[in-house]
Amino acid sequence: MPSENGAVNEGRAGSRIADIVVPVALDKAYSYAVPAGAALAEGDVVVVPLGPRETVGVVWALREGAGANLKSVLGRVDVPPMGEDLRRLIDWIAWYTLAPLGLAMRLALRIPGEDRAEQVRVGVRLAGEPPERLTAARLRVIAAAEGGLVYTKGDLAERAGVSLAVINGLVDTGTLEAVALPPEPVAGLPDPEHAPTALSPDQERAAAVLRAAVAERNFSVTLVEGVTGSGKTEVYFEAVAEALRQGRQALILMPEIALTAQFLGRFAARFGRAPAEWHSGISSRRRERLHRAVASGEVKVVAGARSALFLPFSDLGLVVVDEEHEQAYKQEEGALYHARDMAIVRARIDKAPVVLASATPSVETRVNAARGRYRHLVLPERFGGRTLPTMRAIDMRKKAPERGRWLSPPLLAAMRETRAAGEQSLLFLNRRGYAPLTLCRSCGHRFQCPNCSAWLVEHRFRRALVCHHCGHVERRPDNCPECGTVDALAACGPGVERLAEEVVEHFPDARVITLSSDFPGGIERLRRELEAIAAGEADIIIGTQLVAKGHNFPQLTLVGVVDADVGLASGDPRASERTFQLLQQVTGRAGRGDRPGRALLQTYQPDHPVMRALLSGDAAAFYAEEEAVREAAGLPPFGRLAAIIVSAPDRGEAEAHARALARSAEAPEGIDVLGPAEAPLALIRGRYRFRLLVRAARDSDLQGYLRAWIARTPKPPQRIRVTVDVDPMSFM
Ligand SMILES: Nc1ncnc2c1ncn2[C@@H]1O[C@H](COP(=O)(O)OP(=O)(O)OP(=O)(O)O)[C@@H](O)[C@H]1O
Numbered sequence: 001m002p003s004e005n006g007a008v009n010e011g012r013a014g015s016r017i018a019d020i021v022v023p024v025a026l027d028k029a030y031s032y033a034v035p036a037g038a039a040l041a042e043g044d045v046v047v048v049p050l051g052p053r054e055t056v057g058v059v060w061a062l063r064e065g066a067g068a069n070l071k072s073v074l075g076r077v078d079v080p081p082m083g084e085d086l087r088r089l090i091d092w093i094a095w096y097t098l099a100p101l102g103l104a105m106r107l108a109l110r111i112p113g114e115d116r117a118e119q120v121r122v123g124v125r126l127a128g129e130p131p132e133r134l135t136a137a138r139l140r141v142i143a144a145a146e147g148g149l150v151y152t153k154g155d156l157a158e159r160a161g162v163s164l165a166v167i168n169g170l171v172d173t174g175t176l177e178a179v180a181l182p183p184e185p186v187a188g189l190p191d192p193e194h195a196p197t198a199l200s201p202d203q204e205r206a207a208a209v210l211r212a213a214v215a216e217r218n219f220s221v222t223l224v225e226g227v228t229g230s231g232k233t234e235v236y237f238e239a240v241a242e243a244l245r246q247g248r249q250a251l252i253l254m255p256e257i258a259l260t261a262q263f264l265g266r267f268a269a270r271f272g273r274a275p276a277e278w279h280s281g282i283s284s285r286r287r288e289r290l291h292r293a294v295a296s297g298e299v300k301v302v303a304g305a306r307s308a309l310f311l312p313f314s315d316l317g318l319v320v321v322d323e324e325h326e327q328a329y330k331q332e333e334g335a336l337y338h339a340r341d342m343a344i345v346r347a348r349i350d351k352a353p354v355v356l357a358s359a360t361p362s363v364e365t366r367v368n369a370a371r372g373r374y375r376h377l378v379l380p381e382r383f384g385g386r387t388l389p390t391m392r393a394i395d396m397r398k399k400a401p402e403r404g405r406w407l408s409p410p411l412l413a414a415m416r417e418t419r420a421a422g423e424q425s426l427l428f429l430n431r432r433g434y435a436p437l438t439l440c441r442s443c444g445h446r447f448q449c450p451n452c453s454a455w456l457v458e459h460r461f462r463r464a465l466v467c468h469h470c471g472h473v474e475r476r477p478d479n480c481p482e483c484g485t486v487d488a489l490a491a492c493g494p495g496v497e498r499l500a501e502e503v504v505e506h507f508p509d510a511r512v513i514t515l516s517s518d519f520p521g522g523i524e525r526l527r528r529e530l531e532a533i534a535a536g537e538a539d540i541i542i543g544t545q546l547v548a549k550g551h552n553f554p555q556l557t558l559v560g561v562v563d564a565d566v567g568l569a570s571g572d573p574r575a576s577e578r579t580f581q582l583l584q585q586v587t588g589r590a591g592r593g594d595r596p597g598r599a600l601l602q603t604y605q606p607d608h609p610v611m612r613a614l615l616s617g618d619a620a621a622f623y624a625e626e627e628a629v630r631e632a633a634g635l636p637p638f639g640r641l642a643a644i645i646v647s648a649p650d651r652g653e654a655e656a657h658a659r660a661l662a663r664s665a666e667a668p669e670g671i672d673v674l675g676p677a678e679a680p681l682a683l684i685r686g687r688y689r690f691r692l693l694v695r696a697a698r699d700s701d702l703q704g705y706l707r708a709w710i711a712r713t714p715k716p717p718q719r720i721r722v723t724v725d726v727d728p729m730s731f732m
Pocket residue numbers: 197198199200203226227228229230231232233234235358359383549550551552588
């Protein structure tokens with residue numbers, strides 16, 4: 001790798017040593033000599049030799065020392081240094097999650113890509129004499145450029161109605177001269193006074209507390225718990241406004257940022273400018289510019305996904321975590337961190353207030369609020385006198401749909417009424433594809449993924465069978481591969497595509513939109529469809545969980561939950577909490593406009609505590625019961641959990657190492673080690689998996705225990721992987 005900003009190496013070793021963290025799976029910093037006279041500071045991004053190659057790294061610490069036997073730092077890279085706060089955050093993440101320091105550091109490292117050179121924008125203006133050869137086109141250009149203003153070439157070509165070649169020709173003749181244009185600003189400056197919202201008294205009370213928290217310029221955490229449609233967004237916008245008034249920066253973390261065009265529009269309406277967006281859909285070139293502009297303080301507000309947490313804010317004055325209960329905040333690959341929790345860590349380091357917003361907070365956050373660790377603001381009502389949807393269960397044991405169909409008579413009747421009233425219905429089913437399982441009616445053969453212990457999901461319009469875990473795709477055959485019978489394959493169970501078929505049978509002239517993250521057209525298509533729905537251009541919407549999140553569809557008055565029980569059967573300790581949150585969210589899409597909404601839950605267990613809580617609207621009772629169950633079982637937040645996942649291409653090896661780990665567990669008082677057990681997803685991407693679960697008392701040194709344990713277990717060969725997941729969200 002070339003050194004971007006001049007070599008610092010002047011050949012002589014100096015008197016300083018740099019401890020440098022490189023972005024690989026190593027757990028410590030490596031020492032290098034700092035060449036004499038090199039201007040190097042902690043946090044600088046540098047190029048260093050690593051074995052036979054060169055790599056970038058970050059200066060974690062500088063100290064005195066000769067370092068005669070050490071290799072030297074080769075150069076400094078011209079990117080914003082990694083500030084003290086970010087380095088402390090990364091140390092913390094590495095300590096907390098047990099991720100190797102180098103991997104944790106990689107979260108915050110941005111190195112320029114190939115296209116890094118900022119393209120200089122050039123404009124042209126009239127400068128010299130008209131050329132000797134004057135064509136009509138050339139005359140039009142000269143006329144259009146009259147007055148001496150600077151235009152981009154494209155602009156001028158358009159104004160004059162000529163091609164770029166004509167413009168370039170006039171530059172060659174000296175009639176036009178090229179001048180450098182200032183770079184376009186990365187993001188506009190949001191104005192806190194642009195269009196303040198008139199808040200309701202409840203909202204105003206909450207907003208006042210948040211403004212005060214921002215004005216304190218100190219660390220604090222405030223939970224804003226408000227029912228769906230209560231205006232949580234409007235309220236935390238007031239905290240953002242206060243940060244802007246103070247000239248400070250604000251970070252808004254969102255779980256599904258790519259789908260939040262509506263949010264960006266609302267922000268722009270309130271502040272006159274959209275916030276800077278940060279997520280994987282943003283081009284690398286733009287991300288690089290944003291990275292610099294966040295470091296320089298030019299960008300004031302970033303709305304982003306998890307990784308926005310690692311931007312080099314120079315003066316962070318507020319962090320908002322929207323939908324704080326969302327599982328999407330947990331990073332499930334690489335360093336397994338929880339972005340909400342790490343946002344709180346970063347805010348503590350940066351002495352900034354945090355706002356957690358949710359209609360259905362996580363049990364952890366509720367308990368923290370109840371114990372006084374967090375401030376707790378409640379918005380109990382929807383804005384503008386609107387009411388929450390009425391909730392009813394449809395007992396599927398009594399009101400069964402026809403054979404091979406999934407919509408019960410009462411739900412169909414409600415959809416007809418809604419349609420007759422010119423309103424929208426939403427059917428929610430959290431299953432992508434056509435059918436979750438395909439089998440042969442003749443021999444019973446089931447289609448399974450060759451790499452995973454999972455059934456292949458039929459995607460009918462792609463004419464394919466797909467594994468949702470590893471992405472394996474195969475054609476759906478006409479004959480059974482096992483017994484050869486023709487046309488004997490049957491789809492079992494519903495996915496959104498199959499549901500759409502049923503809806504069209506019942507409502508042949510309704511405008512139906514099916515939303516699923518795996519449809520062709522990607523984010524752009526989803527954004528367009530969400531807009532179309534909000535504009536009333538659909539009668540019936542069918543969707544997976546991505547329709548549940550934060551959208552405002554004013555004409556939507558009926559939500560039908562096709563299978564309310566789906567999430568309850570998983571055996572996951574958070575199954576109840578998650579089902580409650582998801583169904584509350586999705587039903588909360590109904591009745592947000594002028595007309596009241598209702599929700600119907602198709603369930604085989606109407607007496608399940610989760611269903612009872614949803615039907616009665618008594619969230620407090622649900623949380624109280626859930627907390628009691630967790631407390632009794634020593635589960636988070638009353639106790640702590642860590643999962644150890646051992647995986648290998650060979651099942652026997654994976655199991656043997658998992659057992660070896662269990663044997664060397666030596667758990668002290670207050671810590672239990674459970675397992676190993678074969679993981680529910682026993683095979684993923686060709687790797688067999690075994691799980692151990694560590695349950696520890698709240699005040700125990702879980703990380704210390706895990707480190708010592710893993711260190712004393714004989715190191716397995718490379719093909720056996722041991723993954724530690726502290727505070728696991730997935731138990732698969
Ligand atoms: N003070 C207000 N003035 C005008 N409109 C408001 C006000 N408060 C809320 N609204 C409107 O009410 C709707 C719901 O508000 P918002 O989306 O902020 O609620 P929320 O609590 O974040 O909802 P959810 O949890 O369901 O996403 C939005 O259309 C919003 O513009």
